[in-house]
Amino acid sequence: MLKVLKPGLYLTIQDLGRFGFRDIGVPIAGAMDVESVKRANLLLENDENDAVLEITMTGPTLQFDADTYISLSGAHIAATLNNEPIDNYTVVKVEKGDILSYGRLEQGFRGYLAIKGGFQSEKLLNSRSQFYPVTKEARVKDGEEIPYKETLAYEPRISEVKIEEHFEKNTLKVYKGPEFSLLSDAQLSEIFAKSYTVSKENNRMAYQLSELIAGHSHSMLTSGTLPGTIQLTPAGRLIILMKDGQTTGGYPRILQLSEESISILAQKKYGDELNFKLV
C-alpha cells in the first residue's frame, strides 16, 4: 500500500481513461497529460494504460509499505525520497518505509508518479481513473492507502531518459470544429491573431480563457463534445473541454485541439499564455 500522509492540492488516480460509456454520459476522464504518463510507464516497462497518480501544482507526501520502483514525469516539482532529491524520468528504487515528498513547483502544472506494475485500485467500468460518481471519490483523500504490487528486484533496460519537455510550448494546434463555419471574419482574425491567458476557471473538466472575443447569437441543438473541444459562448468566451468534460454541450464547437495540444494545455496554469494555430 502507498499511504497518503498529505494529498497536496488535488491528487487523483488516473489511467488513460474510461472508454465505451460516452453514450450514457460518462466522460473519458484519465490523465490530463497523456504524453507524460505514457513516457513514465514506458520507462518502468509498464503497460501504457497502467494507473498513475496525477499531482496538481503542490505535491503529496507518500509512504511506501513495500519495495518497488517508481518514475516521476510531467511537471517539475522538486521531489525527494527520504530527503534525497530525485529527478523526473529516472527509475528509482523504493524500499519499504520510504517517504516521497514534494516541494516547489518549478515548471508545468501536473506531475505524475508511475509505479512498477501500476496502482491497483478498483477498476470501475473498465478503468481506474477517478471520476465522481463512477468512483466514490473525485480524488485521493488524506490517509488513504492505495494498493500496488511489491517488486523486490528488477533490472530496468533503461534507467533514465532525457525528454524534450512540452512546458515551454504555448502554441496549441487546432482543427476546425463542427461549427467553425459560424465564425465571422472578425472572430477568426481575433482567434488566430491574439494570444490568450488561462483564467482562474481551469480544472480537469475545462479550461476557460480570460480574454473574450466577439459574441454570437447562434443557437444549436445539444450535440456531442470531446476532450479538446473549444466551445464559444454567446458572450464570446472560449471554453476548452478537458478529460472530465461533459460528453454533450449546446455551445458552438468552433475548434478542436490536437491530442498533443491537450497534453500541452494540461501543463498550463492560471495566467499562462497561449495561442492557436490552425492545422
Added chain:
Amino acid sequence: MKSYPISIKPFGERAVLVEWPNKVSESILADILDFMDAFKELKIPNWEMSVAYNSLTMVYNQDHIDFEDTKEMIQACHEKQAQSKTERVQHLWTLPVCYDLEFGMDIEEAAKILNLSVKELIKQHTSHQYIVYGIGFLPGFMYLGGLPSTLEIPRRAEPRLKVQKGSVGLASKQTGIYPQDSPGGWNIIGNCPVDLFDPSKKDPCFVKVGDKIQFESISKAEYELHKIEGEVGIYEPEKVVLNA
C-alpha cells in the same frame, strides 16, 4: 421508412460528427438508431457512438483516423441500412416522482407562472410520454423531448449551486431528472427516487436513447419505500416493451 440525408464532418483526430436534418423529430431519431444498428453489424471494434437529438458523434478509440476513408465507410453503411433493418427493442419506463413541496420547491411558483393549479401541472406532467433523445451532460442525464407547450417555463434567473440528486425539473422545452447532485438552473417540481446511473451495475444506465419515459405521481410514503428498495437493490422500475 425512407432515410434522411446525412452530413459528415471531421471532429479532431479520431472522431467524426454525423448530422441529420436540424430538428427534433422521432423519425429522425429512429433513422439515427437504424444507422447505429447497421454500423454495429459491421462489427468493427473500438468505435464508440453517442446520439444527441439529430447528431451522432463517432469516436475511434484505437487510433487516429483518415477522414475521407471514414466518411466513405459511413456513407456506404447509411445507404445500406434501409435494406438490412434489424429489430430494435425499445421500452416505455414508468418513473415515480414525488411532487411534494419538500422536493418540488419551485412547483408552486412554476404553476403560478404557467397559470395552472399545482394539481393540474402534475396531471399534465404525468400524462405525456417523453422520448429520450440523448444521454449526456451528466452520467445518466436524459434529454427528453415531447413536453407540452403548456408546461414551457424559462430557466430560473439564478441557477442553484446545488440541486439534489433525483430532482425533476422544467426548463423551456425540456423536462428531466438530475442523476446526481449538481449545480443547475431548472425549476424543480419533484424528485424521482430511482437511480438513473449506478456504476456498480453491469448496465449502469437502464434507459437507452429511443426509449420513452412517463412519470407517475407518488406520495411521500411511497417515495421513502422506493428509496429503501433501491438501496437494498430490489427496486425495478416498471417497463413495457414498445414496438420498434
